[in-house]
Amino acid sequence: MYRSAKVVAVALLWFGQGLLNAQEFKLLGRTVQVHGFASQGFVYTNDNNWLTMDTSDGSGAFTDFGLNLSAPITDRLRVGAQVYDRNLGQLGQYHPSLDWAVADYRFRNWLGFRGGKVKTRLGLYNDTQDQDFLRVFALLPQSVYPTDLRDATIAHVGGDIYGNVSLGHSIGDLFYTAYVGHRSDSIYSGIAYLLTEYGIVGSSYRGLQYGGDLRWNTPAKGLLIGASRLNEDLTDHATIQNPFNPGGGSIPFVAVSKADWLNQFYGEYVVRKLRIDAEYRRNLHDEIINGALLHSIIDARGWYVSGAYRVRKRLEAGSYYSRYSITSVAGGPLAPLFGVNQTDTGLPANHIYDKVITGRVDLNRFWNVKVEGHFMDGYGTTTYPDGFYPQVNPRGFKPNTRALVLKTAVYF
Amino acid sequence: MQKWRALSLIAVAVLLGCACALASEVKVIANSSVKVDTISAAELKKVFLEQRISLSDGTHVEPVLEKDGPVHEAFLQQCLGGTDDDLQNYYRALVFSGRGSMPKQLDSDAEVVAYVARTRGAIGYVAAETSTEGVKLLAIGDSKSEGGRKLIQRVEPTYPETLRRLGIGGIVRLHVTISAKGNVENVELLGGNPILGESAIAAVKQWVYSAGRSQTVVEVSIPFDSKH
Numbered sequence: 001m002y003r004s005a006k007v008v009a010v011a012l013l014w015f016g017q018g019l020l021n022a023q024e025f026k027l028l029g030r031t032v033q034v035h036g037f038a039s040q041g042f043v044y045t046n047d048n049n050w051l052t053m054d055t056s057d058g059s060g061a062f063t064d065f066g067l068n069l070s071a072p073i074t075d076r077l078r079v080g081a082q083v084y085d086r087n088l089g090q091l092g093q094y095h096p097s098l099d100w101a102v103a104d105y106r107f108r109n110w111l112g113f114r115g116g117k118v119k120t121r122l123g124l125y126n127d128t129q130d131q132d133f134l135r136v137f138a139l140l141p142q143s144v145y146p147t148d149l150r151d152a153t154i155a156h157v158g159g160d161i162y163g164n165v166s167l168g169h170s171i172g173d174l175f176y177t178a179y180v181g182h183r184s185d186s187i188y189s190g191i192a193y194l195l196t197e198y199g200i201v202g203s204s205y206r207g208l209q210y211g212g213d214l215r216w217n218t219p220a221k222g223l224l225i226g227a228s229r230l231n232e233d234l235t236d237h238a239t240i241q242n243p244f245n246p247g248g249g250s251i252p253f254v255a256v257s258k259a260d261w262l263n264q265f266y267g268e269y270v271v272r273k274l275r276i277d278a279e280y281r282r283n284l285h286d287e288i289i290n291g292a293l294l295h296s297i298i299d300a301r302g303w304y305v306s307g308a309y310r311v312r313k314r315l316e317a318g319s320y321y322s323r324y325s326i327t328s329v330a331g332g333p334l335a336p337l338f339g340v341n342q343t344d345t346g347l348p349a350n351h352i353y354d355k356v357i358t359g360r361v362d363l364n365r366f367w368n369v370k371v372e373g374h375f376m377d378g379y380g381t382t383t384y385p386d387g388f389y390p391q392v393n394p395r396g397f398k399p400n401t402r403a404l405v406l407k408t409a410v411y412f
Numbered sequence: 413m414q415k416w417r418a419l420s421l422i423a424v425a426v427l428l429g430c431a432c433a434l435a436s437e438v439k440v441i442a443n444s445s446v447k448v449d450t451i452s453a454a455e456l457k458k459v460f461l462e463q464r465i466s467l468s469d470g471t472h473v474e475p476v477l478e479k480d481g482p483v484h485e486a487f488l489q490q491c492l493g494g495t496d497d498d499l500q501n502y503y504r505a506l507v508f509s510g511r512g513s514m515p516k517q518l519d520s521d522a523e524v525v526a527y528v529a530r531t532r533g534a535i536g537y538v539a540a541e542t543s544t545e546g547v548k549l550l551a552i553g554d555s556k557s558e559g560g561r562k563l564i565q566r567v568e569p570t571y572p573e574t575l576r577r578l579g580i581g582g583i584v585r586l587h588v589t590i591s592a593k594g595n596v597e598n599v600e601l602l603g604g605n606p607i608l609g610e611s612a613i614a615a616v617k618q619w620v621y622s623a624g625r626s627q628t629v630v631e632v633s634i635p636f637d638s639k640h
Binding site for chain 1 (some may be wrong): 440454458462463465466472493494495498500501504505508509510511513514531533
């Protein structure tokens with residue numbers, strides 16, 4: 001708590017200096033832009049601990065910051081990189097990561113190439129999910145953008161082709177992205193943390209990711225619709241306490257994808273001061289663990305509808321309804337260790353329905369404060385996490401959770 | 413009698429000139445490397461949203477904005493739609509996801525003109541009365557029904573010498589009805605100085621567009637710059 005407060009204080013001072021100074025400088029005749037952000041949150045819940053924080057006592061272990069540099073090399077070539085760091089309860093733990101680092105060459109308006117570590121275009125907000133200051137909400141709907149699992153979708157090391165095509169005034173514009181790359185989760189991610197509950201240590205899912213995103217800026221003013229697809233072929237090498245010989249040391253834990261994909265459909269409508277978003281995501285993980293010892297199929301589905309309205313120049317209000325459900329089926333000799341099949345999404349253990357209301361105040365162009373209330377039904381904690389973890393709820397879960405989230409962010 | 417009519421028209425023109433300045437009517441300017449003289453409102457919007465890095469003729473382009481003020485607000489309202497907060501968040505989303513950079517944002521018309529003059533491909537906007545020496549003015553042509561009616565023959569309007577001497581200029585906005593064959597059937601004045609409007613209407617009536625499937629209505633903006 002004190003450590004995070006100190007880090008944020010230093011970051012705020014640093015950013016304060018940054019605001020006073022120019023946000024760009026010249027290097028080898030090129031203009032280098034510098035941009036950054038820092039945010040600090042506080043979460044209090046009435047019952048269950050949430051997002052790996054000790055929220056039932058109130059927790060400020062909710063900090064993140066980032067800094068990027070970018071420069072044009074030619075009219076068509078731009079390079080840049082961003083460092084990102086966060087502490088979210090047990091996750092992140094202030095281990096900085098290279099968030100993105102790209103060389104971006106735009107051949108034509110309709111054809112560009114981005115290579116390096118590239119943020120993954122997935123739905124409306126995947127690639128900007130860490131920058132809550134871009135939106136009214138402190139937390140995006142966790143049914144579609146689970147912040148504890150950001151590593152799974154946030155970026156890939158590889159390449160994208162992208163562009164936009166004008167279809168004419170009466171048809172609108174198409175924006176496309178297609179990508180292929182390598183995913184590599186941090187050992188401080190939500191999945192790795194969840195697996196420690198089963199004695200699995202050092203988990204880091206990694207492997208091939210490929211997919212695409214297509215969005216249509218329709219001729220109806222302010223209306224955009226789109227679809228994204230992500231395919232994965234992952235492997236996780238970790239260790240697990242020998243389940244057949246407790247006390248006999250660790251044995252390798254190897255999980256391999258059999259089928260792993262994600263579909264997302266979305267729409268956005270903006271008219272004057274009103275913004276309405278809706279998204280649906282389905283994520284299927286079918287994996288084989290240690291040969292035939294365990295076969296696990298997890299099917300997570302989520303959707304939300306949100307609305308945001310700018311009441312005054314510096315005041316914005318928003319609300320969303322987010323609905324998440326998960327089913328889990330396991331087979332093989334190790335299946336009993338990971339729980340019985342869970343297919344009844346009516347049970348609180350297999351869903352989270354979240355009603356949210358938010359207010360955002362912009363203190364100036366570079367600093368905002370948010371107050372957000374969550375009213376959650378269910379805790380959705382099967383063999384795949386979404387905010388609620390047994391390790392920080394040792395006495396079990398209550399069916400409902402109310403949460404108060406306060407968050408402030410500075411950015412330039 | 414004709415003298416009185418001319419004087420009264422000039423008086424109206426001067427008043428309208430002031431009104432335009434107060435209403436912060438904007439004109440779009442470009443670096444001399446930008447080859448086109450006209451840009452559609454849709455394409456201009458895409459340039460400012462960094463969705464276009466080159467125009468249809470291949471010219472590289474780069475948007476330049478003002479930080480705030482009535483000219484900026486007018487441009488947002490007339491060309492981009494949405495608030496400054498929306499626009500800044502749009503740019504920040506590009507910047508923090510690695511998909512783009514923050515465009516140049518300057519404090520005044522004079523700074524914008526100076527930057528556009530020295531930066532290849534730069535496109536900016538300034539108040540209508542701003543001196544635009546060293547940069548070119550871009551006319552805005554916006555197809556509202558069926559885009560892509562290419563202008564084949566353009567006749568430049570005559571700048572009335574009296575107004576030029578008095579330094580009265582600005583942008584004239586016209587509603588142009590184009591027949592399926594490409595001839596201009598009708599021209600209506602939407603805004604701007606009425607004397608300049610008369611001159612613009614006379615010229616635009618001689619324009620010829622490419623043939624289309626049906627009648628098309630487009631909005632055309634024609635700049636009159638007394639310094640040029």
